[in-house]
Amino acid sequence: MSAPAGVAPVPRTLGPVAQWFSDGWITTRRNLIKIRRVPDILVFTTLQPIMFVLLFSYVYAGSIDIPGSSYKEFIMAGIFAQTVVFGSTFSGSAIANDLRDGIIDRFRTLPMRPSAVLVGRTNGDLLINALSMVVMMATGLIVGWRVHSSPLEALAAVALLLGFAYALSWVMALLGMSVRSPEVINNVSFLVLFPLTFISNAFVPSENLPTPLRVFAELNPVSALVLAARTLFGNVPPHAPPGGSWTLQHPIPAVLIGMAVLLVVFVPLAIRRFGRITTR
Amino acid sequence: MAFLEARDLRVTYRPRRAPVVKALDGLSLAVPTGTVLGLLGPNGAGKSTTVKVLTTLIRPESGTATIDGVDVLREPDRVRRMIGVSGQYAAVDENLSAFENLDMVGRLYHLSARDSRRRALELLELFDLMDARTRPVKGFSGGMRRRIDLACALVIDPPVLFLDEPTTGLDPRSRLGLWEVIGRLVEGGTTVLLTTQYLEEADRLADDIAVIDHGQVIARGTADELKSQIGGQRVQLTLVSPADADLVRPVLARVGTGPVQDSNDGRTLGVTVADGASALQEVLGEVRRAGLALHDIGMERPTLDDVFLGLTGHATSAGDAAPAQQPAGRSAR
Numbered sequence: 001m002s003a004p005a006g007v008a009p010v011p012r013t014l015g016p017v018a019q020w021f022s023d024g025w026i027t028t029r030r031n032l033i034k035i036r037r038v039p040d041i042l043v044f045t046t047l048q049p050i051m052f053v054l055l056f057s058y059v060y061a062g063s064i065d066i067p068g069s070s071y072k073e074f075i076m077a078g079i080f081a082q083t084v085v086f087g088s089t090f091s092g093s094a095i096a097n098d099l100r101d102g103i104i105d106r107f108r109t110l111p112m113r114p115s116a117v118l119v120g121r122t123n124g125d126l127l128i129n130a131l132s133m134v135v136m137m138a139t140g141l142i143v144g145w146r147v148h149s150s151p152l153e154a155l156a157a158v159a160l161l162l163g164f165a166y167a168l169s170w171v172m173a174l175l176g177m178s179v180r181s182p183e184v185i186n187n188v189s190f191l192v193l194f195p196l197t198f199i200s201n202a203f204v205p206s207e208n209l210p211t212p213l214r215v216f217a218e219l220n221p222v223s224a225l226v227l228a229a230r231t232l233f234g235n236v237p238p239h240a241p242p243g244g245s246w247t248l249q250h251p252i253p254a255v256l257i258g259m260a261v262l263l264v265v266f267v268p269l270a271i272r273r274f275g276r277i278t279t280r
Numbered sequence: 281m282a283f284l285e286a287r288d289l290r291v292t293y294r295p296r297r298a299p300v301v302k303a304l305d306g307l308s309l310a311v312p313t314g315t316v317l318g319l320l321g322p323n324g325a326g327k328s329t330t331v332k333v334l335t336t337l338i339r340p341e342s343g344t345a346t347i348d349g350v351d352v353l354r355e356p357d358r359v360r361r362m363i364g365v366s367g368q369y370a371a372v373d374e375n376l377s378a379f380e381n382l383d384m385v386g387r388l389y390h391l392s393a394r395d396s397r398r399r400a401l402e403l404l405e406l407f408d409l410m411d412a413r414t415r416p417v418k419g420f421s422g423g424m425r426r427r428i429d430l431a432c433a434l435v436i437d438p439p440v441l442f443l444d445e446p447t448t449g450l451d452p453r454s455r456l457g458l459w460e461v462i463g464r465l466v467e468g469g470t471t472v473l474l475t476t477q478y479l480e481e482a483d484r485l486a487d488d489i490a491v492i493d494h495g496q497v498i499a500r501g502t503a504d505e506l507k508s509q510i511g512g513q514r515v516q517l518t519l520v521s522p523a524d525a526d527l528v529r530p531v532l533a534r535v536g537t538g539p540v541q542d543s544n545d546g547r548t549l550g551v552t553v554a555d556g557a558s559a560l561q562e563v564l565g566e567v568r569r570a571g572l573a574l575h576d577i578g579m580e581r582p583t584l585d586d587v588f589l590g591l592t593g594h595a596t597s598a599g600d601a602a603p604a605q606q607p608a609g610r611s612a613r
Contacts, residue, residue, distance in 0.1 A: 008399060008436050009386075009399050010436070030373060030376065033375065037375045038375060101371065101374065102371035103371045103372065103373055105367060106367075106371035106372070106432065108336070109335045109337065110360060110385065111360040111390070116388075278337040278338060
């Protein structure tokens with residue numbers, strides 16, 4: 001043992017399962033520390049959702065009429081969905097940043113599971129989104145939003161929102177490893193996710209939209225997510241017409257299937273990609 | 281068999297909208313146990329690519345590599361338990377403190393929580409970072425970043441250490457400090473592959489030097505062997521007035537065996553020569569005939585710069601090429 005370096009400890013050899021949990025926890029912890037250290041993330045995840053809930057409930061609630069229900073009740077699932085979908089983009093920009101800073105090279109030369117960095121990162125998104133959900137629901141309840149279903153169904157709605165966003169985090173992670181600079185992720189989230197969340201049933205009933213937009217909105221996966229959550233919260237207006245697409249007629253199975261497909265396709269792709277990337 | 285061995289490595293980069301680059305073109309090298317091999321070459325010679333292949337980051341198209349008999353390409357996970365890597369970009373998490381970075385690396389080597397914390401503190405002490413241990417790395421100076429990065433590479437005291445341009449972009453004082461730290465490690469018997477574009481660094485830290493250009497090793501030996509390989513001596517003179525340089529240059533070119541080299545201020549010129557004594561006399565005669573004022577003139581053994589120039593026909597241009605590898609903003613952050 002070399003004297004100046006001190007007496008270095010010998011690495012243990014963990015079983016595959018123990019290693020997976022250990023590596024996943026260490027990389028998750030890394031992201032938790034980052035949330036604490038970077039105030040922007042907390043502002044984005046707590047203040048921005050509060051602002052959205054307040055803006056939509058007070059600015060638009062008076063002008064948009066939802067027959068048989070209130071706009072506040074209608075809008076909440078839409079704000080939830082938009083927030084968690086945007087929350088999934090953290091993984092993309094964080095991994096693009098890691099790649100630029102060279103720390104991915106460090107991770108890849110350590111005897112850890114290649115998936116651990118991605119697991120830790122997507123877990124970070126999941127926790128951020130869970131925090132956002134709590135904050136938004138509390139704000140919603142204060143301004144007059146009510147759950148008209150059972151607590152179990154409300155919980156299922158939250159799980160569905162978080163689960164779908166988690167699956168999307170893996171897509172963003174792959175994207176983060178494929179772009180040349182972290183800024184691209186922000187542009188993509190702005191240019192793709194804004195239209196995707198706005199041309200949907202999140203903020204207005206989609207049947208009121210002009211035909212081309214209505215067709216888009218009915219096929220939009222975000223619409224299915226919003227309707228699934230709205231249904232489980234018991235916030236669907238009583239006389240709402242049935243959805244024009246299969247995904248809107250069966251929103252809950254549609255979201256579950258979409259989630260499964262995203263995970264099955266993008267988790268292996270992202271892990272495979274991680275095993276090859278290096279800072280250039 | 282050498283502790284670290286690479287044979288006929290080939291790596292080709294195919295960037296979009298740019299010509300194909302043969303980063304490694306049949307590179308072979310061997311590092312005996314407990315020695316330091318300095319991989320010396322200019323930017324783009326293939327130094328970092330060599331390190332990336334040997335540290336499991338890149339798979340070569342062909343060739344073999346072993347570390348202590350373990351096949352790098354077939355058993356990357358076993359190799360990762362034996363290596364420490366410190367790169368030219370301090371690869372640490374900016375938002376984590378010095379201690380948190382070291383502890384994270386320790387835990388990812390699967391040390392127990394207690395061992396990992398103890399080792400982190402030990403390394404912070406060793407690298408003189410104890411006072412900064414709770415501060416996020418974001419606020420560290422360039423020298424401190426390199427130290428914490430090097431410390432991360434030593435968490436398990438690996439039998440092989442890869443140092444990829446450990447002092448590129450550092451100010452002279454931090455460089456000296458880092459050289460001292462690396463020097464102590466080397467004395468401890470760690471096998472090291474060091475890449476550098478600083479000839480002085482290779483001369484100072486490495487037992488053996490492999491000069492690399494266009495993805496191939498073009499010369500191999502100790503610093504002294506390389507120096508004598510390209511001819512015995514060197515005549516160097518310093519003028520009082522830089523304006524006289526153009527008069528002296530043709531004289532040096534005539535007696536020399538290689539191209540004439542200028543120093544930065546244009547007053548010092550030198551050239552490698554076959555027979556030092558007669559060349560020196562001839563130069564002195566010419567200088568006197570022309571009536572030029574000299575500050576200094578003498579014979580020297582060639583520098584490693586001469587070696588590189590003699591071997592490749594082009595200078596290393598380490599100074600002006602360095603910014604190209606350090607994208608704007610990286611070192612400033």
